[in-house]
Amino acid sequence: MHDFLLAFLGGLLLGTAVVGYLYINGRIAGISGLMAQILDPKTVFKTPAIWFLSGLFITPFIYSMFIETEIKITANPYMLIIAGLLVGIGTRMGSGCTSGHGICGMSRLSKRSIVATITFMIAGFITVYVMRHLLGVLL
Numbered sequence: 384m385h386d387f388l389l390a391f392l393g394g395l396l397l398g399t400a401v402v403g404y405l406y407i408n409g410r411i412a413g414i415s416g417l418m419a420q421i422l423d424p425k426t427v428f429k430t431p432a433i434w435f436l437s438g439l440f441i442t443p444f445i446y447s448m449f450i451e452t453e454i455k456i457t458a459n460p461y462m463l464i465i466a467g468l469l470v471g472i473g474t475r476m477g478s479g480c481t482s483g484h485g486i487c488g489m490s491r492l493s494k495r496s497i498v499a500t501i502t503f504m505i506a507g508f509i510t511v512y513v514m515r516h517l518l519g520v521l522l
Contacts, residue, residue, distance in 0.1 A: 398486075398490075401490075405487070408431055412435060412487060413479050413483020415471070415475075415480035416479070477503075483496075485500045485503070
């Protein structure tokens with residue numbers, strides 16, 4: 384029950400942050416779009432995206448001050464880098480990321496976002512199955 388409550392509260396906070404960002408800034412809180420704003424020298428200091436993304440990085444540290452937890456990353460660091468680059472390329476090709484389409488777009492009942500999210504999920508399922516079960520690579 385404890386894990387369920389934490390997941391529920393996390394989802395509630397995420398939903399509140401996304402709605403708040405949309406209400407205050409009039410923009411969707413997709414992470415790839417926010418990162419693009421921060422990486423663009425013209426908009427890096429003119430956007431509230433830096434505060435939104437800072438919250439994503441700072442919150443786990445605040446959480447760990449109250450809840451005893453240990454996070455171990457056992458994945459191959461090269462695989463993590465390759466995966467990150469592929470996700471970045473995919474977000475550009477798909478005109479958005481899983482957070483933009485999956486959280487914001489689907490909640491607005493966007494057909495494009497629903498199709499994109501289904502595509503992301505199926506591609507993820509297939510990739511994990513092939514890598515783990517057919518190629519024997521532990522991610």
